Amino acid sequence: MNTNKQNPYRANSAQGPAQQGGFVSARPAQPRHAANPYSANACGAARPSTQNAVDYSRANYGSNMGGGKHGRGGKHGGSGKSRVWTIVLIVAAIVLAVSLGVLGVIGYGYWHGTKVYDDISATSGLAKEETALADMTVNWDALREQNEDIVGWVYMPGTSIDYPIVQGENDEEYLQKDFTGSTSGLVHKGTIFLSADNAGDFSDSNSFIYGHNMNDETMFAHILAMTDQATFDAARTFYILTPTQNYRCRTYALDVVKNTETNILQPNFADEAAMRSYMTARINDSAVGAPTDVDLASVTKLFTLITCGDDYANTRAVLCGGCVEQAAPANAE
Template sequence: MPVPNSPKNLFDQQSVSDFSRDRYGHAAHASKRAAHASGQTAHASRGGEAPRPDSGAYRASAPYHAGAPRNPGTGAHRGAAPAAYRNAAPAAHWGVGGNVQPFDMGNAAAKKRKNGPWTVVLVIAVLVLVLCLAVLGMIGYGYWHGSKVYTTIAEQAFPEKEADALSAMTVDWDALLAQNPDTVAWIYMPGTSIDYPVVQGDSDEEYLKKDFTGDSGGIVHKGTIFLATDNAGDFSDENNVLYGHNMNDDTMFAHLLQMTDQATFDAARTFYVLTPTQNYRCSTFALDVVDSTQTDLLQYTFSGKAALQQYMDERKSDSVVSVPNDVDSEQVSKLFTLITCGDDYAATRAVLFGAVVESATPTNAS
């Protein structure tokens, strides 16, 4: 259907043909025609005669028709800018074509001031976390190292714990004395972690931090099980007092505090104290939890048999656990008292009392 020759469709067949020539290589002719049309248009704007509708100038400025090829301007070659035409800079898009968003110094400074305190807090928090992890690592290593030291000593000095007779329970005293001349005994409680050498220092504070090898460094101090300095080193006293720490890993004398539970107490009623000259089998008869300032328990010798029996009866009456009446105080001549810290460490002490019910000379006695 032919395109109607109406004001909305001003392209005739000739103009379409001309436009096609312009698109397919007749650039020079189109440029001249555009220049001529521009001249006529300029003349009209100065008061001259307006171009005729069928003229080239009018066709060059005619509006675009959907059925015709797109008019590339005023008839000039595509890409050629009209006279007096100033190229407009394209809109800048940040990050495209090398454009960089301008830096707002005012906003950056405000953000820096706003985030500054939080940055400091974050740095401090990270440093505190690293420090805490380092301390925890050192504590963990201290517990592991302390346990390793005593496990190694036990494997070397007292490897055979099962014996048919009390006298057959032997300890390598030469090895222990060579490592620590303060060695006086070995204590062993079956079914618990208590399996350690016993020393006696120049004071009751000497072995609070120092282990059997003499090492007192690090954060964790397991110390060494020690005999009170007020006791005779040959265990000739009626009551021999041994001290040990209540460690969080259930080592040293930590089990004493656990024995406040009746079932735990009943499960471990026997412990052994072995010395170079005599072995002792002890049976527990009382467990007290006392104030750390209570010193009347620390009685090492007695005026006679009756005084020792009275002391034992008092301990039984104060016991925090029930004990069967299977230890005859009239038949007892020697006691061992084991002491450790309570859960609150400084305030209380757990005190376990054991009576010697059997003694024998070890087969390797010196």
Template structure:
């Protein structure tokens, strides 16, 4: 830069006056070095209402013929320095850092893939049972119990282990019932025989200890407590008083008999408690005592509003509790009506 002694540094060309204004110390910017040395950091520029240095001292003053925006210029210099520092840091990243970044990306991709597989498993499992219900039991004729008919031929053609159907109005419980050789067979295998994937809805199944015709006094039916509120998930929800009161009726259909049941108790018990699994009773008094004890132990308040002496048959529905491994939710239902279905096979 050419030395120019005639440059007016402050008001009326008085350097001291400009210094008194608090924005310039009166130094002589005769060289580029002296000019750069007197630049003030950009963070002190905010709020100033006048040029920060004389017009002619700006690097582009002679070319532009006017004063530049001082704040923009200083920030541009600062921004260039920051970008340069970032480039240097990026160049110094170690191979370990790169490996960690790649590994994190791979973990994210794997997790997203697993979530997608799980989501598909829930969707597919639900669709299997929706399709079966649409085919075998599309219309519910509940006013006349005998008129409720199931397409047993279609169900048996898909799965010879079919023994019944269970339906609870106002809930997602609307499924075929199967019976395996053991109580483990249908824990992972669904009605259609699917066992693969990360999600296992299994099937609703009658205890292997019961008669397949459900002729026992107490018929025990199992189902999973699924996170998407399907299968027997609603049973655990009935530990809540409002949910229990809203679903006091469920139906069990078989090829030879249809049953309407009233729920009278729900208990959450230890998974090892087997005393509830009584399939038969010595007499009516023993059956009545069993029902009374269940009412007394019920989690929701369940007044025994049915005639004990008029009950001769029970259905007990079991699913996992909140602690899937160690607790079970058990819903107790008493048969209050039965009828021979219109499509029952001839005797």
């Protein structure tokens, strides 16, 4: 988001009259025939001659221009500079106030977006501390009251990933719309969503789940952070919970690909051999060292989490997970 037209979101020394080319003070012009600029008349009064008056007037004018009331270095010249600096300071103050206002609105947008999903998490009643996969239950009825497009929940222990999953009419619907249906504000976290090309009940061999890479490390931002080996190794398990089935997944690769590389989006495979070939390709292209604790031959279902890369528009970070356990939840529908 570009708030100040440059980001997505970031002594003049006074010169004297002579230095500026202005007039300098001049002495009164001397008369042609007397040392005193004024000559005495018959009555004893001092009166300048016509030529002397002209010379004196010119000299006095020059004096005024050099440093007098109307000179460049005088009162009016200084007032002109003062007005310029006053205007500059006023403009700077306005720009600062507007910038702070925009930053405040953006900050509020991030805070509000986080609060929306914190409230939804509380509503879900997700039981995270249970040791048995079947005991990890979600209050689907409460979530449907807020959004009928709810199809699942994604949870990765030790990270910020803990969100409802929706499925829209297309893959653009929930890019800006949050779970409550709001698209207001300058910050749009959208909603984690299942690809419209996938079956809504997660029955495909490979389900693709998308989320934004947010600057406040929410939504799917952690996936891009997992391009660091230590970060990848620290959180290897994630859960996909649905009304009919729960899945525990282990990550086996993290690819960073161009957004035009659509061959990675394969929801189903011709046979098991084709799935193994797909997984091997993901491991070979992985940005981190692939773990060896996932038995590819035993994996029958894949879940792929996708977010934007560092440049947002041109690359995608693709976290590949294989289901290693599944069970019907205790409150299965």
